[in-house]
Amino acid sequence: MTENTSAYEEGWMLVSDDGYITDLGEGSPSENILAGEIEVVSLEGKILMPGFVSGHSHLWQSAFRGIAPDGELWPWLDAIHRTYGSDFATGDMKAFTAHGAWDQLCHGVTTTYNHTHWLDHDYAIFVEQLDGEMDVPQRFVFSSCVDLAEEPSVWKQRFVDLMAESKQVPTKNFLSLALNLRPYGPPSVAAAQVELAEALDINYQLHYLEQSGRQEMDRSAWPGYREAGVPSGRATFAHFIHVDDTILSESAEAGAGMIWNPLSNGRLGSGLPDISTYLESGLKVGMGVDGQASADISDPFENLRMGLYALRMRDENSDGLQPIDILRLHTIQTAKTLGVDAFVGSLEEGKFADFLVVDPQSPITGPIWDIPAHLVFSCSSANIESVYVGGAKVVSSGEPVDFDLLPLAKEVEERISEMRKRHASTQAE
Numbered sequence: 001m002t003e004n005t006s007a008y009e010e011g012w013m014l015v016s017d018d019g020y021i022t023d024l025g026e027g028s029p030s031e032n033i034l035a036g037e038i039e040v041v042s043l044e045g046k047i048l049m050p051g052f053v054s055g056h057s058h059l060w061q062s063a064f065r066g067i068a069p070d071g072e073l074w075p076w077l078d079a080i081h082r083t084y085g086s087d088f089a090t091g092d093m094k095a096f097t098a099h100g101a102w103d104q105l106c107h108g109v110t111t112t113y114n115h116t117h118w119l120d121h122d123y124a125i126f127v128e129q130l131d132g133e134m135d136v137p138q139r140f141v142f143s144s145c146v147d148l149a150e151e152p153s154v155w156k157q158r159f160v161d162l163m164a165e166s167k168q169v170p171t172k173n174f175l176s177l178a179l180n181l182r183p184y185g186p187p188s189v190a191a192a193q194v195e196l197a198e199a200l201d202i203n204y205q206l207h208y209l210e211q212s213g214r215q216e217m218d219r220s221a222w223p224g225y226r227e228a229g230v231p232s233g234r235a236t237f238a239h240f241i242h243v244d245d246t247i248l249s250e251s252a253e254a255g256a257g258m259i260w261n262p263l264s265n266g267r268l269g270s271g272l273p274d275i276s277t278y279l280e281s282g283l284k285v286g287m288g289v290d291g292q293a294s295a296d297i298s299d300p301f302e303n304l305r306m307g308l309y310a311l312r313m314r315d316e317n318s319d320g321l322q323p324i325d326i327l328r329l330h331t332i333q334t335a336k337t338l339g340v341d342a343f344v345g346s347l348e349e350g351k352f353a354d355f356l357v358v359d360p361q362s363p364i365t366g367p368i369w370d371i372p373a374h375l376v377f378s379c380s381s382a383n384i385e386s387v388y389v390g391g392a393k394v395v396s397s398g399e400p401v402d403f404d405l406l407p408l409a410k411e412v413e414e415r416i417s418e419m420r421k422r423h424a425s426t427q428a429e
């Protein structure tokens with residue numbers, strides 16, 4: 001997935017006991033390497049590729065699939081956040097988050113950006129979202145909010161406490177902390193959060209230019225964002241569909257990035273960003289599978305096809321993005337946009353051995369003419385034979401290797417059932 005290499009018809013990769021890629025190449029490994037104390041795993045006939053990276057997700061939404069099927073963003077938010085947000089009980093958030101993380105991992109997303117939420121609760125809701133992720137071998141960037149009612153000095157301490165957990169990098173799955181920037185109010189509110197991110201040396205992300213019906217209002221916020229210093233190398237905009245020339249060029253110039261979420265943008269009728277123009281402008285572009293309540297199956301292969309085909313339908317030609325380009329967008333380019341490309345996003349010496357073994361013969365997809373095209377056009381997550389994180393097999397044939405998903409799935413069912421009862425009783429009062 002790196003810029004200078006493409007797929008090898010035949011290749012090899014050496015992984016250390018502690019889970020890093022230590023060497024790789026085309027053809028066969030040298031006699032020297034084969035003579036070492038190594039365990040050889042043959043993947044003949046299969047495709048080895050880096051794990052997918054999702055640059056924008058809300059893992060807890062895994063418990064809310066299929067909800068508000070006719071809703072665009074705002075009514076959809078009403079149906080989830082504003083309907084059930086206050087009905088969450090202790091433990092719900094942790095269980096839903098773990099459910100969402102396992103779902104993504106089983107579909108080949110080995111690194112995710114978990115953009116967490118308050119939902120009218122106290123700070124414990126973030127700790128639950130962190131705990132839910134820590135129990136799953138998926139790597140993640142943890143994006144947490146600040147309580148706008150609190151003083152910035154309190155914000156800082158809360159983030160320092162959360163960061164203490166991330167000091168275990170790079171042996172843990174917690175890659176880094178980030179800020180879920182909430183620019184509500186005058187520009188000084190966003191400016192204080194930008195200052196916090198600078199002081200802590202972390203990146204931030206915010207939803208911007210998502211719902212089509214609100215695009216003019218959203219664009220009118222830009223001068224305030226500019227004044228607050230929001231467009232910068234630390235910024236990624238989730239969705240970022242309805243830009244104008246000023247917003248695009250100023251974002252690109254500032255070194256900002258955007259995360260494209262084709263499945264979610266299709267489900268919610270949000271729109272199609274002009275990705276080729278964004279790339280030409282120099283904007284960093286990554287991809288995400290968003291939360292499972294708006295991309296109800298977190299299948300990155302489906303996300304790739306949805307995005308690529310939508311662009312080709314709109315353009316009425318196939319001149320733009322090619323399969324290798326969109327594969328890079330969902331792996332190395334997302335990692336670069338999030339600032340975690342030193343660890344993940346491609347198969348390179350020194351990076352984590354996070355990869356997928358894709359079997360194009362199960363289910364049978366036919367002979368391979370072109371490897372990237374075969375992956376993007378012909379494969380689905382059903383072809384993922386196994387998922388490795390840090391050199392360890394964590395998913396085999398769609399199921400976790402060392403974890404029984406059924407009790408967690410059952411717990412989530414029960415928790416949702418209880419939540420709906422609680423909600424009905426508060427409505428009756």
Ligand SMILES: [Zn+2]
Binds near residue numbers: 056057058207291
């Ligand atoms: Zn989102």
